[in-house]
Amino acid sequence: MSEKRLVPSPSTQFPGSFAPNLREDSRKSAKSRALRSILYNYFTDGWNDISVWKSAFIEFVGTTSLVYLSAMIHTTIGSFNTLQAAPYVGITNIFLISLFIWAMAPSTGGHTNPLITFSTMVTGLTGFCRGTLYLIGQTAGAALGGGLIRGSYGRNLTQLYQGGGCFFEPELIDQGQVYLIESVMSFILLFIAFGVGLDPRQAQVMGPKLGPFLVGSALGLTTFATVGIAAGYGGANMNPARCFSYAVARQDFKCKLFSLEFPEWKHKLIRNGNVDQWVWWIGPLTGSLFHATVYHIAPPWHRAETLGRAHASNHA
DSSP: OOOOOEESOSTTOOOSSSOGGGGOOOOEEOOOOOHHHHHHHHHHTTTTOHHHHHHHHHHHHHHHHHHHHHHHHHHHHHHTTOSOHHHHHHHHHHHHHHHHHHHHHHHHOSOOSHHHHHHHHHTTSSOHHHHHHHHHHHHHHHHHHHHHHHHHHHHHHHHHTGGGSOOBOTTTSOHHHHHHHHHHHHHHHHHHHIIIIISHHHHHHHOTTHHHHHHHHHHHHHHHHHTTSSTTBOOOOOOHHHHHHHHHHHTOTTOOEEEEEETTTTEEEEEEOOOOTHHHHHHHHHHHHHHHHHHHHSOTTHHHHHHHHHHHHHTO
16 A cells, blocks of 8 residues: 655645546645645645646647647638538537547546636636646646747638638627627536536546546537537637637637638628637636536535435434
């Protein structure tokens, strides 16, 4: 039996993961009732754990790969000028996210998205140290991915395909509408993700093999449902790192220029937009905070916990 070490707090434990081994921590935690001590331990515990830094590095590499591949898929679909883009987007997202979660779950838990990391932090499933390093790694990976996209496409193709996605035409759908869609769809995605395996108790029901595919299916449905809402709108993204990457590729965080084909109008529109990055960040942030509120009030396993308590009291 391995010796258990006494550590200040459980903040480096990692239940917000699709990998069962990351939910287990053999270390005993020193409990303290002093609020000052609890906060100190929460913010300081884990920084000297090399495995957390390695996991953050894999999040960096994984996010770079994901945003680059996603941009290539977006460009390929857009180059066909098809009116049936929604099915292609939905189906490819199912496989894209599922495969990346399966590939990264053993080493990081399979986040690859600041929305997932932040939501697990505010629900108490990911500690401050791990969550912070993941967010930094994901953002840096997105920036690198944007540079690779720019180098691969060049200036003209990057502008033509909006760097890979995350755009809308302000004259056809305003920022407030896009913000609301991002918020609601982010909440729905998180609600499903926690219910099918990101929450550790639900993972025992669904299993680590099925959970990632179900999350991919949820992303496929949400993107399919929004990609055709309005002309000039690319649909809900629910991944701030992805949109940041494409802004880096465009070298324009306001997406001032893009072009779209509308066959029914028989001409090409090139408009000046004002697509600020805040929409792609604050929208998912709002959705994650609303989800955290619902999660803390009634987590997905609340009924099983209530039944367990009732059963225990009946046999007391």
